Amino acid sequence: xxxxxxxxxxxxxxxxxxxxxxxxxxxxxxxxxxxxxxxxxxxxxxxxxxxxxxxxxxxxxxxxxxxxxxxxxxxxxxxxxxxxxxxxxxxxxxxxxxxxxxxxxxxxxxxxxxxxxxxxxxxxxxxxxxxxxxxxxxxxxxxxxxxxxxxxxxxxxxxxxxxxxxxxxxxxxxxxxxxxxxxxxxxxxxxxxxxxxxxxxxxxxxxxxxxxxxxxxxxxxxxxxxxxxxxxxxxxxxxxxxxxxxxxxxxxxxxxxxxxxxxxxxxxxxxxxxxxxxxxxxxxxxxxxxxxxxxxxxxxxxxxxxxxxxxxxxxxxxxxxxxxxxxxxxxxxxxxxxxxxxxxxxxxxxxxxxxxxxxxxxxxxxxxxxxxxxxxxxxxxxxxxxxxxxxxxxxxxxxxxxxxxxxxxxxxxxxxxxxxxxxxxxxxxxxxxxxxxxxxxxxxxxxxxxxxxxxxxxxxxxxxxxxxxxxxxxxxxxxxxxxxxxxxxxxxxxxxxxxxxx
Numbered sequence: 001x002x003x004x005x006x007x008x009x010x011x012x013x014x015x016x017x018x019x020x021x022x023x024x025x026x027x028x029x030x031x032x033x034x035x036x037x038x039x040x041x042x043x044x045x046x047x048x049x050x051x052x053x054x055x056x057x058x059x060x061x062x063x064x065x066x067x068x069x070x071x072x073x074x075x076x077x078x079x080x081x082x083x084x085x086x087x088x089x090x091x092x093x094x095x096x097x098x099x100x101x102x103x104x105x106x107x108x109x110x111x112x113x114x115x116x117x118x119x120x121x122x123x124x125x126x127x128x129x130x131x132x133x134x135x136x137x138x139x140x141x142x143x144x145x146x147x148x149x150x151x152x153x154x155x156x157x158x159x160x161x162x163x164x165x166x167x168x169x170x171x172x173x174x175x176x177x178x179x180x181x182x183x184x185x186x187x188x189x190x191x192x193x194x195x196x197x198x199x200x201x202x203x204x205x206x207x208x209x210x211x212x213x214x215x216x217x218x219x220x221x222x223x224x225x226x227x228x229x230x231x232x233x234x235x236x237x238x239x240x241x242x243x244x245x246x247x248x249x250x251x252x253x254x255x256x257x258x259x260x261x262x263x264x265x266x267x268x269x270x271x272x273x274x275x276x277x278x279x280x281x282x283x284x285x286x287x288x289x290x291x292x293x294x295x296x297x298x299x300x301x302x303x304x305x306x307x308x309x310x311x312x313x314x315x316x317x318x319x320x321x322x323x324x325x326x327x328x329x330x331x332x333x334x335x336x337x338x339x340x341x342x343x344x345x346x347x348x349x350x351x352x353x354x355x356x357x358x359x360x361x362x363x364x365x366x367x368x369x370x371x372x373x374x375x376x377x378x379x380x381x382x383x384x385x386x387x388x389x390x391x392x393x394x395x396x397x398x399x400x401x402x403x404x405x406x407x408x409x410x411x412x413x414x415x416x417x418x419x420x421x422x423x424x425x426x427x428x429x430x431x432x433x434x435x436x437x438x439x440x441x442x443x444x445x446x447x448x449x450x451x452x453x454x455x456x457x458x459x460x461x462x463x464x465x466x467x468x469x470x471x472x473x474x475x476x477x478x479x480x481x482x483x484x485x486x487x488x489x490x491x492x493x494x495x496x497x498x499x500x501x502x
Contacts, residue, residue, distance in 0.1 A: 262296035385413035
């Protein structure tokens with residue numbers, strides 16, 4: 001049976017992204033489609049979506065011939081092979097369904113002939129045999145012998161020609177072997193196969209479960225090869241960038257500007273600290289290259305992607321930094337609303353099981369599409385203030401507390417609506433503490449534990465830590481690849497800045 005006919009999970013593009021209804025995901029899709037400016041055509045392209053075929057994955061594991069895919073596996077801890085369903089009513093889906101139906105109808109008509117014809121069925125058994133053998137490890141000698149012996153195609157053909165073929169018995173063996181080789185998560189699918197007694201529906205279901213098992217094996221391979229792939233990918237990406245650098249010596253211009261701005265930003269902060277009496281020395285402290293790098297990476301989460309060129313070394317991950325920037329912007333507003341809420345309602349409600357999560361869900365739903373041009377933040381915050389106020393008053397009444405007075409409710413709603421002001425104190429406080437947390441996480445190397453969550457961020461701790469893990473994994477990998485270039489650039493920058501003081 002051909003792949004086009006019977007393996008609907010493979011060979012597809014990532015067109016399923018076009019069918020996303022969630023507006024936030026739509027924004028992210030548009031980000032991924034953005035291309036670099038014309039001045040940067042020859043630099044590395046942003047990473048593609050993560051839906052790839054098993055064949056591509058195996059090729060990457062063998063020799064890291066596909067740098068972008070290898071990069072995706074290494075930096076994306078949640079990377080998985082997933083089935084991409086074709087959009088409903090699409091031409092491609094209709095054609096595929098017609099072809100599939102024609103094949104299975106042909107198989108059914110062959111089996112109903114007198115005597116039955118098993119040509120198609122034997123081909124299917126052959127494909128199933130090869131698939132089962134592909135799941136085996138080198139040490140699975142007994143299982144390999146069983147599969148080879150029972151699914152001997154020559155013997156099966158002879159039985160079919162002599163009218164002695166028991167197709168149901170073959171199907172029973174196949175299902176049993178699938179149950180032996182599948183992951184525990186597929187036990188329920190295997191159990192359902194045993195309840196199908198008609199041959200054609202059974203074979204269709206068998207191939208569906210085999211496709212799932214292929215993805216399970218591929219995802220297991222991803223988790224297994226990631227540690228081994230790391231060093232190979234680091235060396236490969238550094239080599240490819242060096243080739244680019246040798247052809248285009250100006251390939252570090254934006255990196256230099258990026259690190260220079262970071263150094264100047266730290267100098268300015270140090271100067272302000274001196275002016276405020278926060279340090280006893282009148283001389284600005286000597287900057288540490290690691291500190292400058294960490295500060296530079298934090299600036300990527302505040303980047304103006306429309307007006308400012310992105311540093312060459314992180315261009316492949318520009319879409320990832322943009323996505324985290326979107327997530328953090330929404331998280332800042334969510335944290336600010338929750339901080340205002342629990343300050344107004346008292347700490348008793350913040351400790352109620354499930355209540356903070358309920359409020360978070362309401363807020364995040366109403367902030368969906370925050371970065372779309374059509375999104376009206378003032379209107380959204382007005383609706384949020386109404387919804388949250390109603391939830392708080394209901395909860396206060398249910399737990400024996402006094403609900404808000406009309407005056408306090410109006411003031412509370414006004415505080416939430418004021419969060420739309422770019423200079424709002426609460427938002428700036430939440431933003432500052434998030435930046436401090438991420439900076440501490442970068443500095444700590446996250447060897448054992450995450451740094452403590454700053455005050456006021458408790459209600460959004462889970463979401464913040466998830467972003468932090470993704471962010472630091474990305475930064476650490478980028479440092480491993482490009483550290484020689486960063487060291488050289490920072491050496492020039494810092495020596496130049498410190499020379500007048502010598």
